[in-house]
Amino acid sequence: MDILDETRPHERHAFAYDNAKTHTARAPNALSARHMVVKPPTSKSKKKNFMCSIETENGVEYVRMRDGRFADGSSQSLYFPEGHQQAGIFKGMRNLIHERIAKGANLPNPDQLKAECKGFKCPPGRTDCCCRRILFTQPDFANQKSMLEEHCEARGYEVIFFPKFHCEVNSIEQCWGFSKRIYRMFPSSSKEEDLARNMNAALDAVPIKSMRK
Incomplete structure (x- = not known):
């Protein structure tokens, strides 16, 4: 949210989350x-x-x-x-x-x-x-909304929960799979700067078309 507030302040944003107990948990004092x-x-x-x-x-x-x-x-x-x-x-x-x-x-x-x-x-x-x-x-x-919804909406962000389904069907898993395949193509290295650069390059390589599929 901090990043979006700074880089895209005039756009409407919605965060999408798995329908997991950790995401739908309510605040301790919730009704x-x-x-x-x-x-x-x-x-x-x-x-x-x-x-x-x-x-x-x-x-x-x-x-x-x-x-x-x-x-x-x-x-x-x-x-x-x-x-x-x-x-x-x-x-x-x-x-x-x-x-x-x-x-x-x-x-x-x-x-x-x-x-x-x-x-x-x-x-x-x-x-x-x-x-x-x-x-x-x-x-x-x-x-009564979840703690996550209350936190996001207090800052002007919408929250969407996916229906309940197997985690492997989640679109984020397809993105991880694509990026990990790209990451494995880079030469092996133990240098932290190489690992960070390769990781960012692999994530950036995921096309919007694959995400939307």
Whole structure:
């Protein structure tokens, strides 16, 4: 992105990635109904208060899950605000759903629903069978983007994910294969400058036609 910002600042750019877990992973604090508790927890410990764990150089740190979005686009905090008797405590799925109903969402009364269906197996086609399923299918939860998408789009770059297929079918593999064939044609050398020059020459030799095939 730095290179493109400098050399082609007026063009539209889109990065294409394999549909791999490492590429589609979400940020640690991304919206997710997985493991959400149905009621506010009684403990204020960061681990039990539905906080998101993040690996840092100093060990594991716990942060709040990011805000959700009501249908009108306004923010919905998942934790009780300052001044509330349970300030800083996770609201629980039922409270979150009630807040959305109050904002006009056509959702069932969560007080009559369980936290999740048995074995995490919701009936096919149902979106109102349990509290977790209701939140899981809400637009802000369902459209949560990957960490890679968020990072690129924050800088004005689009991201495309290839459909799931065998890695050898990926066009990048054809480019690698072409360039490695060219690279092997160069005389053997152990000098770093020769290796770098040969590598760049091999990559530059890949024609656009081969990439597009």
